[in-house]
Amino acid sequence: MKQTIVTVEDDVDIAQLVSHSLANAGYVVRRFSTGQGVVEACEKEPPSLFLLDVMLPGKSGLRLCDEIRQSVALATIPVIFLTAKTSESDRVAGLELGGDDYITKPFSPRELIARIRAVLRRFERPLPIETLRSGDVEIDTGAMLVSVRGKRITTTATEFRLLEYFVRHIGRVFTRDQLLDAVWRDNAFVTPRSVDVYVRRLREKIERDPENPDMLRTVRGAGYRFGEPA
Amino acid sequence: MKQTIVTVEDDVDIAQLVSHSLANAGYVVRRFSTGQGVVEACEKEPPSLFLLDVMLPGKSGLRLCDEIRQSVALATIPVIFLTAKTSESDRVAGLELGGDDYITKPFSPRELIARIRAVLRRFERPLPIETLRSGDVEIDTGAMLVSVRGKRITTTATEFRLLEYFVRHIGRVFTRDQLLDAVWRDNAFVTPRSVDVYVRRLREKIERDPENPDMLRTVRGAGYRFGEPA
DNA sequence: TCGAATTTTAACAATTCGTTAACATGCGTA
DNA sequence: TACGCATGTTAACGAATTGTTAAAATTCGA
Secondary structure: OOOEEEEEOOOHHHHHHHHHHHHHOOOEEEEEOOOOOHHHHHHOOOOOEEEEEOOOOOOOHHHHHHHHHHOOOOOOOOEEEEEOOOOHHHHHHHHHOOOOEEEEOOOOHHHHHHHHHHHHHHHOOOOOOOEEEEOOEEEEOOOOEEEEOOEEEOOOHHHHHHHHHHHHOOOOEEOHHHHHHHHOOOHHHOOOHHHHHHHHHHHHHHOOOOOOOOOEEEEOOOEEEEOOOO | OOOEEEEEOOOHHHHHHHHHHHHHOOOEEEEEOOOOOHHHHHHOOOOOEEEEEOOOOOOOHHHHHHHHHHOOOOOOOOEEEEEOOOOHHHHHHHHHOOOOEEEEOOOOHHHHHHHHHHHHHHHOOOOOOOEEEEOOEEEEOOOOEEEEOOEEEOOOHHHHHHHHHHHHOOOOEEOHHHHHHHHOOOHHHOOOHHHHHHHHHHHHHHOOOOOOOOOEEEEOOOEEEEOOOO
């Protein structure tokens, strides 16, 4: 569930302040003090946002941003620049290289967080709002409501996301790990067994006979499948 | 539906910066580098706002604004001037010719967006006066009046906007961030927790039993929802 | 039919999330 | 200037959710 933010900042004090603020706001922070190797290090696990100092020893933030935009894995990730300069030419250069916002020092932690939230929000893709139906189950993704055989049932947030995922992919078998990736927002520390538990909880809510599941089937040695095989 | 902004600016860097910022803020941008043919090109599809550089080769921004005001199709569309000059006489000249605001270079993307929003808000056609009803709640958007179960209640401005938003989107779940975006005018520095507080205040005014809300429901792990879907 | 592998299940612990009251700050107006 | 109302923040508290564990049950191949 937690989003990761990569900071590249050579000034230790500022880096400290920033990473502290971000951690406080619930973000996971990865710190770099130079632009060296940032792109390579991030390509495997892309962060949600880059926070780049414009003035960096060696490779400037602007050039780093350029590199990020060249990387297939990272090109769509938002970038915010941090800078002490306020001259117009810098602003222009920053945004032209693909920055999405610009924060000038000194800034307050509060402002920093607000700007980051605003940018992240802009980039977040809302799931389409629709009514999904499959057999006995009907899901309203906008209202977060589920009905089974015409009767409204209540689900927790995670149960809902899992069920929605299944209903959006009827007939496909998913391994526990795939489900963790898709449904759990930060799957880093969650055991695959937890999926079993959630499957069980869902069955109790949607199956006629939870002991003999009809819709949410076990595929032994592989994982789970919702609905008929494709 | 996105609003269109027409920019007329000869400096390529600035035009680039501006159009990037506007696009980021969700506006559609049409760029012109001179005043030639702007009016003609816009009459078929009037934009929501003009952003004019005062100093333009050939036809000055002031003259262009004048033309805009002569055009029946465009006369009521707001105009913001962009200029490097800061002298008072220019300001006066710009506003006298029908400009609605004035931004001096250098400016930050943020400031630009904020000013544009402010002007658009001022020009926004007054919302149609209507009576919205949902269950026990009746809202008169023209008079900013709310009745619950036939009884008039008083709300503060923010409470009203929040309630109106909920009533206009019955049955939808909104996250705190979405509500901040939609209801708080300048959400830059407001904590998502504030939404909780306003929800609580609204509940005290509209629910029979504020401790067991019936209309304005919590959706744990997601946000809030007003009313039930059909 | 035995046994290993896998899944199910219930109980438990940890953590997150929402509520709420009290407080701080701002803003307009008397 | 002082007052009152509107707005926003904070922190503690309790409750619901989430994830783990281990034992029991099931499945399937040999």
